[in-house]
Amino acid sequence: MSVFAIGVGGTGAKCLEALTHLHTCGLLEQGGTSVRLGTFLVEPDQQSTLLARAETAIDRYQKMRRLLGSKADHFARGELRHYGTWSPLSNSSGAISLDQVFPKAILRTRASGLAALFDCLFPPEEQAADLEVGFRGRPPIGSAVMSRVSLTAEAKTGQWQQMLSDIETASGGGETPVIHLFGSVFGGTGASGVPTLGQMLKSWLKEQGLNKVKVNASLLLPYFDFEGQAREDTGVHAEARNFQLNTDAALQYLRSSGTSCFDQVYLVGSDIKARYDFSIGGRSQANGAHLVELLASLGMRHGLKADSSSHYAHVLSRAVENKISWGDIPDSEVVGEGMARAARFGVAWLNNISLELDAAQSVPMPTFLSGAPWAHQFFQPSGQASGTQAGRPSIRSSEELSLKTAIDAYVETLLQWLQQFSSNTGTGFSQELFTPELLERNSNYENALGRVVRGSARPSRDEQDDTVEAIKVLMDALSHKKISHNGMAGLADTLWSLSYCDTGL
Numbered sequence: 001m002s003v004f005a006i007g008v009g010g011t012g013a014k015c016l017e018a019l020t021h022l023h024t025c026g027l028l029e030q031g032g033t034s035v036r037l038g039t040f041l042v043e044p045d046q047q048s049t050l051l052a053r054a055e056t057a058i059d060r061y062q063k064m065r066r067l068l069g070s071k072a073d074h075f076a077r078g079e080l081r082h083y084g085t086w087s088p089l090s091n092s093s094g095a096i097s098l099d100q101v102f103p104k105a106i107l108r109t110r111a112s113g114l115a116a117l118f119d120c121l122f123p124p125e126e127q128a129a130d131l132e133v134g135f136r137g138r139p140p141i142g143s144a145v146m147s148r149v150s151l152t153a154e155a156k157t158g159q160w161q162q163m164l165s166d167i168e169t170a171s172g173g174g175e176t177p178v179i180h181l182f183g184s185v186f187g188g189t190g191a192s193g194v195p196t197l198g199q200m201l202k203s204w205l206k207e208q209g210l211n212k213v214k215v216n217a218s219l220l221l222p223y224f225d226f227e228g229q230a231r232e233d234t235g236v237h238a239e240a241r242n243f244q245l246n247t248d249a250a251l252q253y254l255r256s257s258g259t260s261c262f263d264q265v266y267l268v269g270s271d272i273k274a275r276y277d278f279s280i281g282g283r284s285q286a287n288g289a290h291l292v293e294l295l296a297s298l299g300m301r302h303g304l305k306a307d308s309s310s311h312y313a314h315v316l317s318r319a320v321e322n323k324i325s326w327g328d329i330p331d332s333e334v335v336g337e338g339m340a341r342a343a344r345f346g347v348a349w350l351n352n353i354s355l356e357l358d359a360a361q362s363v364p365m366p367t368f369l370s371g372a373p374w375a376h377q378f379f380q381p382s383g384q385a386s387g388t389q390a391g392r393p394s395i396r397s398s399e400e401l402s403l404k405t406a407i408d409a410y411v412e413t414l415l416q417w418l419q420q421f422s423s424n425t426g427t428g429f430s431q432e433l434f435t436p437e438l439l440e441r442n443s444n445y446e447n448a449l450g451r452v453v454r455g456s457a458r459p460s461r462d463e464q465d466d467t468v469e470a471i472k473v474l475m476d477a478l479s480h481k482k483i484s485h486n487g488m489a490g491l492a493d494t495l496w497s498l499s500y501c502d503t504g505l
Contacts, residue, residue, distance in 0.1 A: 001030045002170040004038040004163060004179045005300065008197065009189030011220050013041055013054040014289060015182035018297040020057045021417055023078045024410075025338035030304045034078040040163050041085040042193055044145075050287065051085065057417070058082045060410040067403045071489035075345075075496035076410075081166075084159040088145050088193070097129060098122060101145055146196040151204040164204070171210045180300045181217040181262075185250035186243040194219065195253060198261030214263045216303045218296035219254075221247055221269025224287070224426075259312065266299030266314045268292050272322070272429040289420035291324065291431065298330050324425075325432040326456045336457030339418075341500040343434055344449050344459075346415045348495060351446035352468045354408055357488075360395050368395075374475040377483055378491045393487045403488040415439045433457070449499075459500055471498045 007016035016039050022028060028035050039058055043051045058080065065076050089096070108115040122144070154160035170177045181198055183190025198215055205213050222243040258265065270292055295316055302314065318328040326336045360368045360375070365383030369376055380389035385396045393400050419439035425431055432455040439452070450463035459466065475494055485493055 001033070001175055001304070002036045002038065002166065002177045003028065003300065003304065004040065004167060004177065006040045006042060006179065006181045006197065007054065008042045008181060008183035008193040009187060010043070010045070010048055010050040010287070011187065011190050011293070012181070012183040012194070013043060013048065013050045014287070014293045015218060015220075015296050016041065017054040017057045017289065017417060018293045018421075019182075019300060020054075020061050020080070021342070021414055022294075022297055022301070022338075023080060024061065024076050024414065025335075025342045026074075026078065027298075027301055027335060027338045028078060028304070035304065036079040036081070038081045038083060038163060038166060040083040040159065042088065042189070042197065043085060044087045044089050044189060046085070046087060055082075055085065057410075057413045060406070060413050064403075064406040064410045067406050068489050068492075071485045071487070072493040072496075073484055075493045083163040086159050088149055098144060101148070146193050149196075149200065151200045152207075155204070167205075167213060168208065168210065171213055176212045176214065178214045178216060178300070178303055180303060181215070182220075182296060183217075184220040186220075186222045186246045190220070191246050191250050195250070195258075195261050199257075202261060214303070215261070216264045216266070216299070217262045218266040218268065218299040219250070220292060220296055221267060222273070223268075223270040223290060223292040224274040264303055264312060264314065266296060266302070268296045268299070268316055270426070270429075272426045274424050274426045288424040289417050290424055291421050294421055295330070298335065301335075302330060322428055323430045323432065329433075332456070336455075337500060339433075340453040340457040340459070341496065342414060343418050343439065343452050345496050345499040346411045346418070347438060347446055347449060347452050348468045348471060348499060349492065350408060350411045350415060351442055351444065353491070353495065354404065354411075355443060355445055357395065357404055361401075365395070372472070374472045377475060377478065377480075377494075378486050378488075388486075391486050400488045407488065407492055412441055415441065471495065474498055 005016055005019055007013045019028075019037070020039070023034075023037050026034060028037060041051060041054060045051065059082070061076070062080055062082060065078075065080060068076060089101070104115050104119075151160065151164070155164045167177055167179065179201060181194045183194040185191045185194070194217055198217055201215050205211070205215070254261075254265065274288075274290055299314065316328075316330070318324050326332045329335050356372055356375075360372070365379075365381055369381055375395065376392075378392060379395040379400075380387070380392040382389055383396075384394050386394055388394075418434055419436050422431060422434040422439065423436035434453060435451050438446075447467045447469055448463075449468060450458070450461065450466035453459070461470075475498065478494070483490055483494060
């Protein structure tokens with residue numbers, strides 16, 4: 001099955017970052033089969049750090065997945081295609097302000113009434129604001145720009161053409177594709193872009209006769225505030241005092257016209273706010289990942305279920321006012337195991353296994369194997385720099401090292417995301433999911449795994465036996481029939497499987 005995720009604005013980009021990692025965890029599936037995920041980012045602020053972080057996670061996953069190929073049965077088995085990043089200003093002939101998108105001189109000549117309405121709706125500072133850093137927390141600006149988009153025209157070229165063509169192909173092949181949009185309703189780009197794009201997609205699908213395609217959305221309500229304030233010369237900018245006003249307007253629109261945009265919506269926010277440094281956008285906007293984005297991304301998982309369409313709007317709540325635990329996470333048993341496996345794998349790989357593989361590059365193979373006997377299961381023991389032995393490649397071959405580098409890079413991104421949302425909870429709010437300080441990269445040959453995951457998702461092993469060394473012992477004792485693949489791919493695949501089981505494969 002094919003699913004298509006569209007992240008709108010900075011918050012939408014952060015949701016796609018989370019979604020990419022959920023795909024790694026094997027949590028996007030239907031009927032036990034991993035879905036084909038397509039990702040698409042909509043953002044006028046092309047210098048956004050949040051956009052770059054999402055693109056990095058997606059790019060690293062794609063590269064790792066490409067190098068793994070068919071050599072892994074369990075680890076990162078989900079397909080992912082990224083359609084790129086698109087700006088709603090891309091067809092505005094270089095315009096970077098609203099009065100350039102809608103030139104008033106032309107409006108006055110051709111439609112003086114519209115020119116007067118334009119002046120009535122948008123004060124001079126909004127008309128002249130530089131939109132290169134986004135819509136500055138003002139939904140009316142974003143709505144005006146987004147209203148000029150024609151999906152019929154966009155479908156003929158570029159990123160939209162590629163994605164819409166794949167949607168048509170999937171639907172024509174008997175699938176029931178799902179398009180899922182992500183964005184905030186309290187800022188500028190998401191609040192204006194998500195409903196507008198939802199309605200455009202629904203209209204385009206109807207025109208094409210693609211009546212089986214579902215259009216869902218995860219809409220994020222306010223969940224953070226700003227530390228500090230803008231300078232006097234900052235100009236038009238997002239203001240936390242407007243978040244509730246923007247949210248109220250968006251929800252009123254959804255109440256009256258929401259079904260023309262979406263088949264289902266998922267509403268997620270937090271009354272206990274995270275605190276981010278004030279930023280107008282661009283590279284300075286480096287808000288860490290947040291739990292609300294994870295919950296919003298799980299909306300896509302819920303939307304893949306056969307019985308998910310019985311209601312239009314879905315909301316979440318937690319059992320304890322100032323804390324979240326696995327019991328508050330939707331489908332907590334399956335999601336908890338998938339995310340716990342990913343966290344434990346990441347720590348074991350990056351902070352232990354990968355360091356040993358680095359050490360193997362500078363010592364004779366027999367010497368390395370004497371201290372790491374598990375490696376003989378995956379790599380040829382002769383120490384040659386190339387060739388294979390019994391199907392096992394050299395631990396020093398360039399192909400194997402390229403895959404190791406790709407896994408290292410992706411896992412670093414995964415652990416960064418887990419660490420950020422585990423520590424970025426807000427004042428007076430705690431989480432019983434992960435231990436943030438254990439999710440950071442280090443060169444200490446991290447061995448203990450028992451404290452990486454908290455609460456009910458933690459495996460039932462005794463803590464003193466819950467170590468990377470214990471997993472290595474299990475790997476060394478596996479029969480060849482239990483190891484489907486050799487080399488780095490086989491090692492990663494086996495480690496993934498053993499990261500959350502008690503006695504072996």
